[in-house]
Amino acid sequence: MKNKFTPKITLFYCINSFNESDSFPIIKDKNCNIHTVKMACSSMVKDVFLLRAFESGADAVIVFVCPEGQCRYVEGNIRAKKRVAWVKKLLDEIGLDGKRLSIFNLSRGDEKNISKAIDTILTDLTDLGPNPAS
Amino acid sequence: MIVGEQKPIAEIIKSIQPYRKILILGCGTCVKTCFAGGEDEVAVLASALRLSFKKDHQEIEIDELTVERQCENEFIQEAAESIGNNDAVLSLACGAGVQAIAKRFATSPVLPGINTSFIGIQENPGLFTEECSGCGNCELATFGGICPITRCSKKLLNGPCGGSRNGKCEVAPDTDCAWQLIIDRLKILGQLDNIRSYIPPKDWRPSTSGGPRKLVREDHII
Numbered sequence: 001m002k003n004k005f006t007p008k009i010t011l012f013y014c015i016n017s018f019n020e021s022d023s024f025p026i027i028k029d030k031n032c033n034i035h036t037v038k039m040a041c042s043s044m045v046k047d048v049f050l051l052r053a054f055e056s057g058a059d060a061v062i063v064f065v066c067p068e069g070q071c072r073y074v075e076g077n078i079r080a081k082k083r084v085a086w087v088k089k090l091l092d093e094i095g096l097d098g099k100r101l102s103i104f105n106l107s108r109g110d111e112k113n114i115s116k117a118i119d120t121i122l123t124d125l126t127d128l129g130p131n132p133a134s
Numbered sequence: 135m136i137v138g139e140q141k142p143i144a145e146i147i148k149s150i151q152p153y154r155k156i157l158i159l160g161c162g163t164c165v166k167t168c169f170a171g172g173e174d175e176v177a178v179l180a181s182a183l184r185l186s187f188k189k190d191h192q193e194i195e196i197d198e199l200t201v202e203r204q205c206e207n208e209f210i211q212e213a214a215e216s217i218g219n220n221d222a223v224l225s226l227a228c229g230a231g232v233q234a235i236a237k238r239f240a241t242s243p244v245l246p247g248i249n250t251s252f253i254g255i256q257e258n259p260g261l262f263t264e265e266c267s268g269c270g271n272c273e274l275a276t277f278g279g280i281c282p283i284t285r286c287s288k289k290l291l292n293g294p295c296g297g298s299r300n301g302k303c304e305v306a307p308d309t310d311c312a313w314q315l316i317i318d319r320l321k322i323l324g325q326l327d328n329i330r331s332y333i334p335p336k337d338w339r340p341s342t343s344g345g346p347r348k349l350v351r352e353d354h355i356i
Contacts, residue, residue, distance in 0.1 A: 048174065051181035090178075093143045094186035133188040 007032040007125045008134075009118075010053035013064035014042035014080075016072060017106045018114065026115050032122060042066070043076030050087045050101060057134040060121050063103040064114070070107075077105065096133060099124050135164035135255070136228040137262045138248040140175065146224065147186060149245045153221040154193060156183075158247070159213055159235065160200030161227035168262050170248050171226030173200045179226070179247065195220075204231030210238050217242050270340025270347065276328050278319035283336070285312035291333040 009032050013020075020036060027034055035058070039045060042065035053061045063084055065077035081103055088098030102124075104117040140146075150156050158176045166172025180196045187194040199216050201209045204227035217223055217235075222243040225232045228250040236244040252264035267284045274281055283289050287305035294313030297304035301314045320326045338344070 046174070048177045048181055051178060051185065054185055055181055090143065090182055094147075094182055095189060096185055133185040 005059075005130050007059040007122060007130070008057055009034045009121060010037065010056070010058040010061045011035070011064065012037045012039060012042070012045050012049070012053075012061070014039050014066055014076065015108075016066040016070070017042070017064040017104075017108055019108050022109065023111055023114055026111050027118050030115075030118050030122060032118070034118075041071065041073045041076040042080035043071075043073060045080050045083060047083050047087045047090075050084070051090070054091075054096065054100070054131060054133060057131065058100075059128070059131045059134070060100045060102070060125055062117065062121055063101075064106050064117070065103060067105045067107055096131070097128055100128060100131070135167055135253070136230070136250060137168045137252050137254045137264070138165050138170045138228050138250045139168075140170050140179070140226070140248055141246070143179075143182060143186070146179070146245075146247055147183065150183070150194075150222065150224060153243070155195045155197070155220045156222055156224055157197045157199060157213070157216050157220040158183075158224045158226065159204065159216075160198075161204040161225075161231050162200050162202045165226060165228060165231075165248060166200075167256065169260075176200055176226060179224075205234050207234070207238065210234060214239075268341070269336070269338070270344075271337065276333070277316045278323055278325060278328070280312055280316045280319060282312050282316065285310075285315070291336060292329075 011034055013036065015038060020038065042063060045063055050061055063080055065080045068077060071077045084101060084103040088101050091101060092098040102121055104113070106113055106117065158180050160166070160173055160176035161171050162173070169175060176198045180198045183194065184196055197216050197220055199213055201212050203209045204225060217239050222245060223235055223239070224245050224247045225235055226247045228248065229246065232244055232246045253266040253268055254262050254264045257263045264284055266281060269283050282291055282293060286293060287303050287309070288295055290313065294311060298311035298314055301311055303309045303311045316329070317326070320328055
């Protein structure tokens with residue numbers, strides 16, 4: 001049964017969009033195992049890191065970036081958005097489904113939307129099932 | 135530089151299907167600059183292929199290596215051991231690099247992972263444009279440094295054709311009219327007289343029309 005598993009999620013986040021010590025309790029209570037990767041800026045999220053997260057067994061990979069226009073390095077979140085789009089296309093091409101990779105623009109402390117983002121992924125994963133390449 | 139783009143992954147997967155141990159060999163010069171075949175692209179492709187094969191419950195071992203240039207023997211030599219350890223090489227070099235590897239390692243299958251596109255430049259980050267056709271007889275001095283053979287859609291040597299509009303080509307409206315650029319540049323250089331005289335039909339023999347080309351430098355041959 002696809003929906004009877006505890007999903008493994010890798011979360012890449014920029015420190016301007018998510019504060020692990022304040023907001024982690026929100027995601028800790030979700031029905032999933034979340035591995036976090038902290039970044040000074042979301043522009044550090046290279047395509048190979050996203051793919052290797054899937055190779056390491058993640059069922060879904062999420063990238064939290066700050067809202068557009070608010071990147072302290074000017075265009076980091078736009079670069080991240082483009083890389084995520086590129087990797088989503090690649091995942092579709094290899095049959096892993098690009099829906100397993102998502103990006104969300106969030107403000108630090110926006111706990112309601114952080115929770116909503118995780119719920120969205122968990123809903124998607126009930127259809128997608130576990131990572132077939134893990 | 136040589137500009138190329140990676141082949142569709144489905145085509146790559148099909149080409150490596152017969153093999154169980156693959157070396158993805160990158161090239162650290164031209165195709166690295168155009169984001170098609172450097173270390174980063176080798177790593178991404180290797181990861182994507184591992185995922186794809188694992189998803190289909192197929193076994194594959196993938197080695198990754200990038201040499202400075204696949205078109206030169208002294209750099210190719212660095213890959214000899216890895217090539218020997220694998221069933222086939224998936225080369226992310228241009229067509230010259232692929233053939234250089236094939237020539238050097240006669241018993242190893244070499245598969246192209248890139249479609250070689252053209253000789254060009256990086257005009258803006260992420261935008262590569264064709265600038266040279268390698269015609270074998272450069273006449274850029276006459277045309278103010280802008281090549282009508284490559285950049286005019288009709289390859290006119292005695293242009294303009296009269297079809298350009300607002301400086302754009304009638305064949306490809308998102309492309310600058312090469313002859314507009316040539317005339318503007320020659321005006322700036324004070325060399326407009328360059329194009330007042332008739333330019334005779336081009337001799338295509340030094341281009342690919344004359345068969346595979348060869349360049350010999352006797353002073354470097356011992």
